[in-house]
Amino acid sequence: xxxxxxxxxxxxxxxxxxxxxxxxxxxxxxxxxxxxxxxxxxxxxxxxxxxxxxxxxxxxxxxxxxxxxxxxxxxxxxxxxxxxxxxxxxxxxxxxxxxxxxxxxxxxxxxxxxxxxxxxxxxxxxxxxxxxxxxxxxxxxxxxxxxxxxxxxxxxxxxxxxxxxxxxxxxxxxxxxxxxxxxxxxxxxxxxxxxxxxxxxxxxxxxxxxxxxxxxxxxxxxxxxxxxxxxxxxxxxxxxxxxxxxxxxxxxxxxxxxxxxxxxxxxxxxxxxxxxxxxxxxxxxxxxxxxxxxxxxxxxxxxxxxxxxxxxxxxxxxxxxxxxxxxxxxxxxxxxxxxxxxxxxxxxxxxxxxxxxxxxxxxxxxxxxxxxxxxxxxxxxxxxxxxxxxxxxxxxxxxxxxxxxxxxxxxxxxxxxxxxxxxxxxxxxxxxxxxxxxxxxxxxxxxxxxxxxxxxxxxxxxxxxxxxxxxxxxxxxxxxxxxxxxxxxxxxxxxxxxxxxxxxxxxxxxxxxxxxxxxxxxxxxxxxxxxxxxxxxxxxxxxxxxxxxxxxx
Numbered sequence: 001x002x003x004x005x006x007x008x009x010x011x012x013x014x015x016x017x018x019x020x021x022x023x024x025x026x027x028x029x030x031x032x033x034x035x036x037x038x039x040x041x042x043x044x045x046x047x048x049x050x051x052x053x054x055x056x057x058x059x060x061x062x063x064x065x066x067x068x069x070x071x072x073x074x075x076x077x078x079x080x081x082x083x084x085x086x087x088x089x090x091x092x093x094x095x096x097x098x099x100x101x102x103x104x105x106x107x108x109x110x111x112x113x114x115x116x117x118x119x120x121x122x123x124x125x126x127x128x129x130x131x132x133x134x135x136x137x138x139x140x141x142x143x144x145x146x147x148x149x150x151x152x153x154x155x156x157x158x159x160x161x162x163x164x165x166x167x168x169x170x171x172x173x174x175x176x177x178x179x180x181x182x183x184x185x186x187x188x189x190x191x192x193x194x195x196x197x198x199x200x201x202x203x204x205x206x207x208x209x210x211x212x213x214x215x216x217x218x219x220x221x222x223x224x225x226x227x228x229x230x231x232x233x234x235x236x237x238x239x240x241x242x243x244x245x246x247x248x249x250x251x252x253x254x255x256x257x258x259x260x261x262x263x264x265x266x267x268x269x270x271x272x273x274x275x276x277x278x279x280x281x282x283x284x285x286x287x288x289x290x291x292x293x294x295x296x297x298x299x300x301x302x303x304x305x306x307x308x309x310x311x312x313x314x315x316x317x318x319x320x321x322x323x324x325x326x327x328x329x330x331x332x333x334x335x336x337x338x339x340x341x342x343x344x345x346x347x348x349x350x351x352x353x354x355x356x357x358x359x360x361x362x363x364x365x366x367x368x369x370x371x372x373x374x375x376x377x378x379x380x381x382x383x384x385x386x387x388x389x390x391x392x393x394x395x396x397x398x399x400x401x402x403x404x405x406x407x408x409x410x411x412x413x414x415x416x417x418x419x420x421x422x423x424x425x426x427x428x429x430x431x432x433x434x435x436x437x438x439x440x441x442x443x444x445x446x447x448x449x450x451x452x453x454x455x456x457x458x459x460x461x462x463x464x465x466x467x468x469x470x471x472x473x474x475x476x477x478x479x480x481x482x483x484x485x486x487x488x489x490x491x492x493x494x495x496x497x498x499x500x501x502x503x504x505x506x507x508x509x510x511x512x513x514x515x516x517x518x519x520x521x522x523x524x525x526x527x528x529x530x531x532x533x534x535x536x537x538x539x540x541x542x543x544x545x546x547x548x549x550x551x552x553x
Contacts, residue, residue, distance in 0.1 A: 031109040032117020033061045039102050040064055040071075041123050043081045046226075049125060053179045053223030059122040065114040072110035075103050082348035089325075089340035090313075092352045131173055131227055134264030136161065138244065142198045143260040146181050146250045151382070152395045153252070154202055157261055158195050159244040164534075168235040170268040171228065174221035176248065177259045183249040183347060187219035187263065189236070190243040192469060192503065202247070202393050216276035216415070218312055218351040218405055225350070229266075233273035238265070240535075241502075274407060276311055277415045279422055281326075281368045281402040284391035285430050289320060289374045289398065291386035298400040299369040300429075305421045307409040309357035313339055315368075316401040318346055319380040320389055323371040326402055331363040338366070338404075345380070357407070368402040419443050434463045438470055441477065450480035461490075468498035472507060479511055487511055502528060506538065509545070518549040 040058050048054030048063075057063050064071065074080040075098055083096040098106075109115070138159040146153055176182040217236050218228070230236070238244075246261055283300040290296075315324045321344040328336045339352065360366070374386050382396040389398045408414040423440035426433050441456030457474040464470065475490035491508035494501055505524050512521035525542035532538070 032115045034117035037120045047223045068110040068114035072107045084341045086340045089337040091355050093355045135267040136265040138263045143258040145258045148256045153250040157246040167267050170235045171266040173227040173264040175262045177261045184222040185248040188245045220351045235272050276407045287391040287398045289389040294375040296372040301367040304364045307361050308406040311405040312353040314351045314403040320372040322373040326368040329365045370400045453477040468494040472504040521545045
């Protein structure tokens with residue numbers, strides 16, 4: 001997105017308007033707008049057009065010519081178009097990088113006075129939904145007002161799809177509403193319906209996803225991006241009761257403005273047959289960056305327990321991030337680059353898909369490293385003078401994350417095996433990691449290691465005793481080991497913390513039936529039926545419990 005500091009709040013870097021003589025020009029043949037229009041339309045117009053995030057359009061000759069000098073400067077400096085990865089360190093699809101010849105051609109055109117040349121017809125872009133009318137349109141039930149000024153805002157909008165049966169999604173399109181307020185957004189599937197509020201703050205939220213269906217797709221939006229259409233067999237599932245949460249990065253615009261995003265879902269009748277998994281390398285506990293430190297390293301590495309193919313990657317840090325690198329060291333010692341960024345800018349973060357999946361063998365070590373600049377020389381530093389920085393969910397905190405979308409190779413569905421190895425890796429770094437303990441326990445339970453699951457889930461509830469979902473999952477693990485009374489105690493603790501937890505109430509009613517406490521079970525099933533009359537399973541369980549109760553009498 002092309003902008004100056006005066007025209008847009010999206011970037012804090014100052015773009016100096018240098019004389020054209022400062023550019024390296026080729027002094028070649030005459031260049032007209034006819035020659036450079038295809039470059040501008042392909043690389044600039046997707047953002048710089050009406051309805052998108054660019055602060056001005058770049059469709060016509062008049063639009064472009066009056067900013068010819070600025071365009072020449074920012075393309076020469078490779079500030080525009082925004083593309084962070086270094087060329088040659090990962091072969092990415094849709095690389096938004098101008099060639100040296102294209103940059104030189106733009107510079108020559110500007111130096112020659114931006115002549116028009118033969119007339120050209122601007123391209124047409126789809127209006128409204130980019131993929132046509134969605135099968136299901138969801139609108140945020142409430143709007144959020146972005147304040148007129150202050151720091152960036154991170155707000156989560158909650159959507160209720162209310163699908164009557166399981167559907168498979170081949171594409172999702174995010175329409176953020178007031179686009180100029182939104183820098184980027186991530187959509188997450190909340191399978192346990194933990195996000196009951198209509199909206200809530202937070203930069204990088206943690207959603208407890210069902211361990212029986214590991215998350216495997218990047219659902220990401222930024223200005224100018226096209227919706228990602230999953231290939232045949234790569235669709236993702238949405239079930240009745242699931243929620244969608246849109247985590248949006250918002251910019252104050254100088255006046256208080258409301259935003260109300262929408263999400264469009266495109267279904268397919270083809271069931272999911274390919275099962276990728278999102279895995280994360282991170283080392284947030286190492287984020288203790290003293291003020292003045294200009295090159296503070298944080299790294300993490302993970303040894304693959306199986307061969308995988310890497311589909312896409314997503315690095316993530318905040319404003320102190322300076323450089324990023326990630327690569328795989330093969331068992332042979334060969335280094336295979338995944339991505340390298342020499343000038344990190346959180347304003348232009350993105351998901352990067354490879355042209356072809358990167359094949360990594362079992363035993364390959366994936367390594368990532370962030371370099372942070374907490375000095376006064378960092379123009380993005382949120383504090384002046386610099387302050388000590390730690391990990392946190394606010395934009396003025398820091399993160400050290402690297403996400404990969406991978407597809408485990410080998411017979412069967414090996415996602416749980418890979419997920420277990422990842423959680424064990426996290427616990428080696430931090431035994432008090434609640435999420436790692438919770439997810440490891442849930443994965444162990446799904447892999448029929450109930451006793452191991454109990455140990456990990458007991459650790460999770462010790463670390464965060466106020467988490468209803470952890471008490472509920474511990475109850476399931478205890479029930480599987482035959483400790484029925486203990487399991488009911490955990491379900492009751494979950495309901496004390498969250499009385500509207502349908503999952504905990506359903507699990508408690510099932511346990512009460514097994515324990516012969518039929519009156520209590522019937523009462524709990526009736527609560528579930530009243531709360532959700534369309535859910536057939538509680539009705540069936542209620543009828544069965546009532547029948548058993550009649551037989552007893």
